[in-house]
Amino acid sequence: MTVTVPQGFTAAGIAAGIKAGKRDLALVVNNGPQYTAAGVVTKNRIKAAPVLWTQQVIKDGKLRAVVLNSGGANACTGPAGFADTHHTAEKVAEVLDIGSADVAVCSTGLIGERLPMDAILSGVDKVAAELSATGGADAAEAIMTTDTKPKDTVVRGDGYCIGGIGKGAGMLAPGLATMLCVFTTDALIEPDIAAAALTEACRLTFDRLDSDGSMSTNDTVLLLASGASGVIPDVKGFTSELTHACGSIARQLMSDAEGSTKDVTITVTGAADTDDAVEVGRAVARDNLVKTALFGCDPNWGRILAAVGTTAAAFEPDAVDVAVNGVWICRDGAAAEDRSGVDLSGREVDITIDLRSGRDSATIWTNDLSHAYVHENSAYSS
């Protein structure tokens, strides 16, 4: 269930001493024969040094390795922070005997502080020595921050497979999250196919996850393809499998979001177009009054409608229907079925909003807003 399941990859995760006593440094290596890569990074204009670096090195559609650390985001650290990232990539390149322009760097943790470079550089020697075809699980563990469990996935295609690891529990928002994800595949694909497939898969998965509305400085999703299976996949099929893999990680991120007690699936139907459906879903997903009501197991459709009303989507106020967990408690923009019939005792919450203005739809995933979220984010300086 991880990045070392596809053929052609080794990985490791170790405790380098960046944070006390836990695994904090991961390395994923593509051993070829092909080194195709694609990446999607945060849309935040304040980009961490490793994001700026990775954007540069991925331009040629090739990567040999990705080094990832938790314990520090290396964001808002100025030119010195960028030099640290550069130095890390050069160290990985030296140890693996490859070029530093084929090494992506990802960091996650506290914003605004320099990384302990001694620990990182000696850690690179150590993690490279541990590389193995079974090391994916340790790599997944090494990138955790406030995650309570590692996230991984495997999706099998026709003669190839896709593996993935991810982390992220806060700052999950459209334009990606404080979320680092590495996908690997042994399919034989060219860079332009990889880039198009990854962009499409992210659009339908990570871009539709909005746990807390905050957009991170460090989000990075990478896809590495080794070609080791020798199988050239059908493009549509590959994109679909990759979307499944991204969706699996996205749902794992949602289920482990900081302090959450509900996994909320908001489906907007009857939209004039997909953009309208996404806009409405996001507005509801970001509304703190909706989120606190869900934490309180209150099917408060009035707050949902108030959030819908802030959007520019096509709808008529007196022609909107809302169902919560299958009960249509709002029809024609007013009260309908008895809301006491809505069972919100479980973790899963399904909200359907029918705009009755067209045939398009979209699904947005989010969480509730709980005491534990406030506690974790007022106590954790990140």
Added chain:
Amino acid sequence: MTVTVPQGFTAAGIAAGIKAGKRDLALVVNNGPQYTAAGVVTKNRIKAAPVLWTQQVIKDGKLRAVVLNSGGANACTGPAGFADTHHTAEKVAEVLDIGSADVAVCSTGLIGERLPMDAILSGVDKVAAELSATGGADAAEAIMTTDTKPKDTVVRGDGYCIGGIGKGAGMLAPGLATMLCVFTTDALIEPDIAAAALTEACRLTFDRLDSDGSMSTNDTVLLLASGASGVIPDVKGFTSELTHACGSIARQLMSDAEGSTKDVTITVTGAADTDDAVEVGRAVARDNLVKTALFGCDPNWGRILAAVGTTAAAFEPDAVDVAVNGVWICRDGAAAEDRSGVDLSGREVDITIDLRSGRDSATIWTNDLSHAYVHENSAYSS
């Protein structure tokens, strides 16, 4: 300190039985000689019945009376709810011997439920019987919902004065809040002057208050002018005094926001234009990670910068400075002065963000995000 301080106004607030045991129905009457009025309502497309009614009756720039109730928003109640509002206005008109097209209606409370019309209609008789030139304080009390104290203000101009009452503790956002405000003045002004002054005053005050990012279905701000002082004010001076009055109520709303422990003033300087400054201020004010950090007394400038980075405002990531309570903990987009020097023990928090891209500035007011906010909004079905 209330709407009955300016000459020409009477008011009352009573317990009509809409909610148990508390004042819940208010009436403010303009006794002339002039009946100029202006109004600003929520930008939410899901507008409550009283908002739709008030938008209609204020079109001619005249109002004789405003009836306000707490205990129910009469929002998302369909045609029947609109009929209830109409009926309420007709009852007030009958009792006061005026036309119903000169009666504004404002409601606040739970969305999606019909009002108890028997209580409202018999309450109108009772509240009209209590009208007095000292009744403003009772009116302010009758419109409270989760407010812990009534809000009122008086500003004195040159030969005239402006009084105001307001309520609102949740759903405070740009485009106004679940916020009902009535301002009165004895200045002699025409409808177009009143409308222009109120729009400008709201733009600089209520529109820059964003407590929790949620936009209400019921927000209404009304200005009634009796002309009883006989003084025709200087337009610029009147707008300035009205802005002071609106600002006073806005700050009272902020200080009494649900569950808040901090009053946060975000000043964005060095902006290319005012829109940029407002956009950046709002993005920071709406960020849950910034808000929870402030609740935890953590001067987390990294989260502030991450929120700035989500905007389209003109700035360079490596040329942004941030001060919290006077300490410049971020310069050039990176750590600067020691953040342990920031004192966040008090209720007042001043954040200054210098975009270093121009000469414009704007101030946005907000609150922190606390356990009490989550508690109140998960327990209170509104």
